[in-house]
Each structure stands twice: as C-alpha cells, then as structure tokens.
Amino acid sequence: MAMSGMRGLSVFISDIRNCQNKEQERLRVDKELGNIRTRFKNEKALTPYEKKKYVWKMLYIYMLGYDVDFGHMEAVSLISAPKYPEKQVGYIVTSSLLNENHDFLRLAINTVRNDIIGRNETFQCLALTMVGNIGGREFAESLAPDVQKLLISSSCRPLVRKKAALCLLRLYRKNPDVVNVDGWADRMAQLLDERDLGVLTSSMSLLVALVSNNHEAYWSCLPKCIKILERLARSQDIPQEYTYYGIPSPWLQVKTMRALQYFPTIEDPNARRSLFEVLQRILMGTDVVKNVNKNNASHAVLFEALALVMHLDAEKEMMSQCVALLGKFIAVREPNIRYLGLENMTRMLMVTDVQDIIKRHQAQIITSLKDPDISIRRRALDLLYGMCDVSNAKDIVEELLQYLSTAEFAMREELSLKAAILAEKFAPDLSWYVDVILQLIDKAGDFVSDDIWFRVVQFVTNNEDLQPYAAAKAREYLDKPAIHETMVKVSAYILGEFGHLLARRPGCSPKELFSIIHEKLPTVSTSTISILLSTYAKILMHSQPPDPELQNQIWAIFKKYESSIEVEIQQRAVEYFELSRKGAALMDILAEMPKFPERQSALIKKAEDTEVDTAEQSAIKLRAQQQSQTSNALVVTEQSHANGTPSVGQLSLVKMPSMSSHVDGNSADPRLSPENGTLTVVDSQPSSADLLGDLLGPLAIEGPPSINVHPQPSSNPGSDGTVVEATAIVPVGEQANSVQPIGNIAERFHALCVKDSGVLYEDPYIQIGIKAEWRGHQGHLVLFLGNKNTSPLVSVQALILPPMHLKMELSLVPDTIPPRAQVQCPLEVINLHPSRDVAVLDFSYKFGNDMVDVKLRLPAVLNKFLQPISVSAEEFFPQWRSLPGPPLKLQEVVRGVRPLPLLEMANLFNSYHLLVCPGLDPNPNNLVASTTFFSESTRAMLCLIRIETDPADRTQLRMTIASGDPTLTFELKEFVKEQLVSIPTTTRIPIQQTPTSPVAQPTSAPAALTDPGAMLAALL
C-alpha cells in the first residue's frame, strides 16, 4: 500500500487512523509535533531524507486542521536544496502551508528567481508552479519579466511554457502593471498561434484576464480566437489525447468563448459570420447523451455559447432559439441542467426582446420553486424576481407568499425581502401592497427586517386614501391570538396615527383600540414598548372629548414607566405624561406625522447594494449595468402612466438626484425611523424654549465624549454656567464631540506603517482608506473617502501638514461627497532627506449637524523609503569596514527592549524592509540586516545594521548602524530603536503634540545631532 517509501510517514498516518477518538488523535499529533520541533532545533544533524519526512508530517498534521506554527522556515529552506527530491518537497509544502502574505516567502524570492532563470527545466517547473499558486505582489514585481521571457522563449519546452503562462496570469492578477500592454499585445496574439494545446489552454486563460481589463489593446487576438474556436468545433487537427469523451478540449472551447465575451462587438462581417456559424452548430448540435461526463462537457460548451450569443446581440431568431433551449432545460430531470437553465434564463432577462417568451415558462419556473434542491429553488426565486413586472406581479408575489410558509430558514429572509420589493415596485394598487406586507409580517415576522415595515408606514403616511384601509387591516390582525412582535409594532404605529379614522366602526373606539394594543404589552421587548407608549399618547390625544377613565389608565402606565431603567422608555413616559397634562398643547405636538420626504426605497437600495458588492469585472455584469441605464427611464414613465398617485416607489429607480434634493440641514434626519418620530415632531415645532431645553438636555449629557477630537481653543475659556447653558440649547449634533471613530486610530496607523493599503480612519459616516505605492524616494498615495450614508457629506476639507523632509501634494478634494459614493484623492510624496517626522492629515466634514474634525498621521514614514536588499558576505564586509565610525557608523547599547525571540525580531525587521541576511554573522544570536534608503539628498544609499543580542538577557542588545550619510545613520538608528524598545504607540509622539503648522515643525534630526549630549549618548 505504502508507495511513498517513507516508512516513518506511513507509520504516523496509520497511528492517526488507529486513534479511537479526537482526544487520542490530538495526543498523537502533539507528540509528533514535539518530536519534530526537537529534531528541527538541531537542523544540521538532519539528513535531507529526514527533513523531507518531517516536513511532510507537518503538512499532514496541518491538513487535519491543527495549528502548525513552527517549521515554516525549514520548509522554505528546502527550496534552496541542491537536489531535486528535497527541492520538490520544499516547493510543494511551502505552497500548501503558507499564503501569499507570509513573510517567509520574501526570504525565498531570490532562490526562486535563480531557479526560474536557471537552465534546469525541472527546477523551472517547480518554481513557476509555486509562484503561480501563491506568489504575491512582491513576486509580481521582481519576477514578471523573467516569467514573460520563458513564456515566449522558443527554446523552452511546452511543459515550462504552459506553467509560465499561468504563473504570469497570477502575477498579473496581483499587479496588472507588470504586463506592459504596448509590448505584450503582439506577443499575446503570437501565443494564440501555438500548436501545443496545453500551452494554448494556459495562454487562453491569461488572455481572458488581460481582455477583461483592457479589451482595446488586444483587438488583434479577436480573429485568432475565432479561428481557434472554429478549429475545435470542426474537430480539425486535434490530437486524440486532447479530446475529452470525444469532444475536442471542452475547456479550451469554453475559455475561448469567454475571452470573446469581453470584446464589445465584432465588426468584421466575415469574422462575425463564421463565429455565428460555429455558435449555431453548437446550439443545434448538442444532444443529450447517456454518458454523464460527455453530457456535462458538451453542455459546458453549450452554456458558454449561449452566453456568447446573448452578448453578441444576435438576431431575434437566434435569441428565440436560445430561449427555447433554456425552456427545454428547465423542465428536464437532470438537476444540473435544470439549475443552469434557470441561471441562464435569468441572465437572458437582460436581452430586451425575449422577456415575453420567458414569461411563457412562468408556470414551470414556479414549479421549480418547490424543487427538493435548495440550489435550484434559489435560482428559481432569482428568476421570478427578475422577470416580475406589472403584468405578473400579483401572481408571482402571491406564489412567493405561499412558498414562504414552507421555505427553509436559510431562504426566508431573502424571500421576504424580494417579495416586499416586488410588491412595492409593481403594486397594481396600494391596498394590495399593504396586504402583502402585512401577510409577510404575519407569516415570516422573524425574517422581515425593520426596513420593510418602515417602508409600509411611509407609504401609508404619504397616501391619505390608504390610511383608513391600513388601519382597519392592522386592527384585524390584532384580533389574532398570537402575532409577531413586528406586527405589534406596525399595527400600534398605524393605529396610533390613523386609528381615529375608524372611530365609527365596531370595536374601534379609542378605548377598545387601547385595550387590544395594551394586551400585547407584557409580551414585547423594550423597543416595542417605546412605540406603544407613543401610540397611547396619540390615542389619548384623539379621544375627544377626553374619556377620564382611559386617561387615568394611560397616565398610570406612563407613571409606571417613568422609573424604567431603559432610558428611551423612561424619557418617553416622562415626556408624554407631562405633555398630556398640558391639554391643548398636546394637540399640536402629537399631531399626525408629516409626510415623509420621497426618496429611494431603502429596500431597493439594499438590493442594489448587494448587487454592487458582488459585482466583478464580468462581461455579464458590465452588460447589465449598461442596460440598466436605459431601462430605469422606461420604468419610470411607464409607472406614472399606470397610476396617478405620487410614485414613491418608482422614484427609487432614479439613483442620486432624488436623494440630494431632499437633504438640507434643517429637515428631519432622514435616517430617523418612525420609532423616533415623536421626538422629531417636538423638535421641529417647539412650543416653548424651556420645553426644548428639557427635551434636549438629557440627550446632550448622554453624548459620550469623543477621544479623537481635540478641545477647540474657543470653547475652553469660560467653562462655567454660561457655556453649559448654551450647549444645552444647541442641538446635540452641533457639538464636535458627538462622532466616535470606529476602531483604534493609532492601531490603524501602525498597521499601515507596515502595509500599503488599508483603512486609515472610520466613523459612522465616513471611511478613509489609503493605498500607497512607493518607488525609491517617491510615493504615490490615494486617499479613498467613502461616504457610508444615504446623505451627502458637506464642507469636506483635507489639509496636509507635511514635515520639513517631505514634499507632499494633495489633489483637489471635493467639497461634497455624494451619498454612498467614494472619492479618490491622489497624494504625491517626495522624500527630501532622512527624517522620522510624520505627516499629518487634518480632515474635516459636516454631516447634518455634526461637524467632525480629525487629525490623522499619514503612514509616509521612514521605512516606506527603504527597499530591502540582499547582500552577500563579499559585499557586506568591505562596506562595513569602509565606514569606520561616527558619525557614519553609530553604535548604541539599548536597554528595555521588548523581549522577542530572534525569529520574531527578524520578522519585525523584514516587515520594515530591513532585510535580514542570515548566515553573515557567525554568532547565531546576532542579526545582520541591509536595506537601501531613498531620498532626494542621499539618493539610493545602502544601510547596514547589526544587532547583537544577549541570550541571557533578552531585554538588552547592542546595535550598530552604518550608512554613507550621518543624518541617515542617526535617524535610522533612532527608528530601529523605537521599533524595538517597547510597544510602538508609547514611543511615538502622541498626535496632540504634532504641531499644526508646518512652519512650527522642529527639525529634530539636526537639532539632536548638534546637541552634544545626544551625540554622546548615541556614540556610547
């Protein structure tokens, strides 16, 4: 059985298999890990065979799901073994254990490169495979030219070239800049003439990636793709070994057709004609056969052909052919074909002419909604959702509602959201819409998000005709013995607002309404209690003439909740109690809610957002976007004809304008949910100043102090009674302190110091992301300012406060960031001379009444201008000796160092681009690192670092730093010290102390150098 020939490994696997339970297995694994760890400690004594064996065992243990947090170095080191068997194991285990972000991979770049450019074909294959599977950005930058050379080399055999093609694909995905479009387009076209089908398959995958980003550059590939497709479809000149169940490489056919879908059109009539001939042949010539694999393979080709036909906007006749095929597919027994039929029919919906033909299959699609397979049901749901319009909305939504009661939990939320959206978009009349939503809440209350019931409330509030109907319906549901809490919320809200419209009906007097609603109170949560209290206040206000008995009952409830521990409930109880004793004033304050501003439906928006989130650069999606631009307009006009009511839902299809036109500083915050409604009313219609003060008082105190905003000098003086009084009247939002950042700003900054993209700052309104590229002494940063909300951010200002040594230029930042939009602002950085000072971004904006101003450190720090460089002993020692002593070479004994194992320290150095060169220092307790520093004054300058650690006391070490520039040596020494001494946050200058004007920025470096004390300290 054991073909492996590694007895130890087989024994270990058998042992694991013989374990009776998980506990035993864990013990066995722990024992083995302990064993491996001790063996690795004395690496020199290991034979290559043993090393191989242990590395395989590690991979096996890792595969079983255990953490293997050591030995990665040993796996990586096998890569540089001279013999094939060890090298092979090193490559394969490394690519299985590590992912592209792992630091150790960096250590291997040079070895890998040597294997790629070396003459040994087998080594080339191993290296290309690993880079193709886990190579990251750094690999892309350092290896892409070599890989390209192999791919086009005429002296390389196909087995190397096909690997090079996919390896290049990976590198291109990691960094598209590594493929130079101008030079590469012709080469790519030449590659398509390749005779070897293995190389051609790989090259076609590469082409798909290239054209998906930039089809224009690769026009010359288009006719060649059609040629390849013809050759395959006609089965001309295809070696036997490249047919799969009699089909000429189905994979290559699929890929070729995929590549063709990225070209917008095919203009050349001859090319178009021959392509359509091929497609026609595929569409008509694919039969269902008994052999599963043959069937799958031929249908893989067929479905890709369908997608291509759709993309090319073929004549109507061919399109109907496609729909007919799909109609056949959705009714077959084979589940895969049924699934794909539904999926592709959904895609087909984007083709304008065929929607009516698809509608003919509605009954069959509804049947699929009851399929035993959830995957198929999901497709059916998507298709029904997509094909729904005014003509069939009633049928489809009612089917969905029916299905809701039997659907599994995994689908209910999506189902109810989709039903709600369709009901809103295509409601033939509004009472039907109300019916649907109430049924939805009744049947699947747990899965109905708040957005759904907020929306129905908005509709009812904005449509007077609808109000009595909705109130009556809500009253009906309350008679049911057990109703969902959401139903309690929505009925209570509607009856509070519009219950008085039912007053003449039986069972609908204020008293009766109150008692039936109040019955539910013991069973509901606190958020619902708040709504009920508002409802009671409204009922009380509507009972004219006042009913003393009802009044006492309700007052007793308010009194009871005055001592509630929930602040929201307590506040409402107190306020309503006081208000309701004011008599006439109550009428104004508790009057009906004003109409909601018409705006995009939150539901539809939600649906759109999820679509955008998952959108990728796919041909189909791109197409969908192009189409939706025209179709929006269509729906809007169609709707306003259909019913004369103010079309709230239809407006939703127009994206931006409807939003921005409604938002201005004074209007009620559009995000306010109906729950907070009462407060808004009081807010905008103040009856007296002290009342307003009362209401806002507690909220103002409640506002937690912010940690990131600095005290404004203007608000400091006179911090006594007057100021307090003033802030009590100021709307809560006016205070700059009210917005809290999300996440720790300092941590985000430190994370960005070692990586090049990530989030710099985030609060509830905005997210500032950063992406940086560094080349020598220049940096190209992009700030991504993302508005997270549905209202614009205004008065946006970004000011860069650069330190002396950096020249920074920020492109124009717009004053306003539209809702949900992201603005990109490039920032160019030039490093003039070495310094550790940090640039600051002073960023401010206004959202509603909130003024936010934050000062953020920018991660344009010293190590960004370092590039790791690996030096050999022959290069290192002459350099080291040529820099004799201060000020070019500085030495310092550092105490109070964070105790770190040597390996972690090496990682730390590597993460700051100080490349640790193992083996240069004979003492294993020492580290030697090298790097190149770039600035305008120093140009590229080599820096050498040596750290001598004391194994007996890890908290101290001696470091020596050498470079050709005294300032650089000093700054680098201080920089390294800061990283080593303790947690970086405490050693950095706290943000508050950073001077706000560039002029005031002290030039710390020269100052420190002229200070004899500091000099002395540095030299010791």
Next chain:
Amino acid sequence: MINFVLLISRQGKVRLTKWYSPYSQKERNKVIRELSGVVLTRAPKLCNFVEWRGHKVVYKRYASLYFCMCIDEDDNELEVLEIIHHFVEILDRYFGSVCELDLIFNFHKAYYILDELLIAGELQESSKKTVARLIAAQDSLVETAKEEASSLSNIIAQATK
C-alpha cells in the same frame, strides 16, 4: 478561477486542500468546517452546485470522497465539474483504480498530480497522457536521486569498513 480545492471524506476528514486565493489559517479552518456542513449533508441526486457566500462550490462524490472546487459566481460550472472528473481519472490511472486509502497514504502524490493539472486556479493541462508522463518523469528523478545517494553511502560504508 478556482479559489480552492478540497477533498473531504464522508466522515468529514480532510484529505487534501489547495488554496489559490489567500486565506489565513483561521479562515481556512472556518471554510472547511462550513463547507463540510453544507456539502456532506446534501441528499443524493441533487445538482452538483451549491451557492455559498457569493461563490459557487462545485462538488462531486466518488465513493466515500467528496471533491469540491470553489469558483466565482460567473464561472462555468459544468466545465469545473469535468475538471474534477478529469483529476479523478488521472488519479485513477496513476494509482490503478484509486481508493481513499491511496490518497491517505500518498497524499503527497495527490498534491504533485494536482500541481500538474491546475496552476493559479486555472486548468493547465487537459491531456491525461501528458500529465501521466510528467508525473512519471518526476518519480524517476526522485528514484535516481535515491539510488545515487544509496550507492554513495554504500561506497562510504565500504570504504570505512
């Protein structure tokens, strides 16, 4: 592209994992846990595709083993399903009617073979013959190295006798 390849036994034991998109170790364990829950519980005779976190998982069961490949939403599902079968056929040819035990004790061979089939989550070679030839060449390289080493140690042993 194929984001990862997963071989799981009916009991939920992992027999092979290969990640073409970067996942941390924690994420990898989570993915395996979640997917075993989804795939292993599916009844027979359903379709071979499962929608999962905005991706699709194409899977197929061979005896006691589930072969799973996770692809992007817009990828061609059937094409990937046949990549799975293609892989199984190559394993079958190499081991001579492959069974789960072969893949347990020779899991490293399965990795070698997969690397000849896929790179960067894309199909590299669609000819079974070519893959078989390349794997055989690798094996013989290893074999030769072993012989060299043993003959060398023989010489040393002889010399030091």
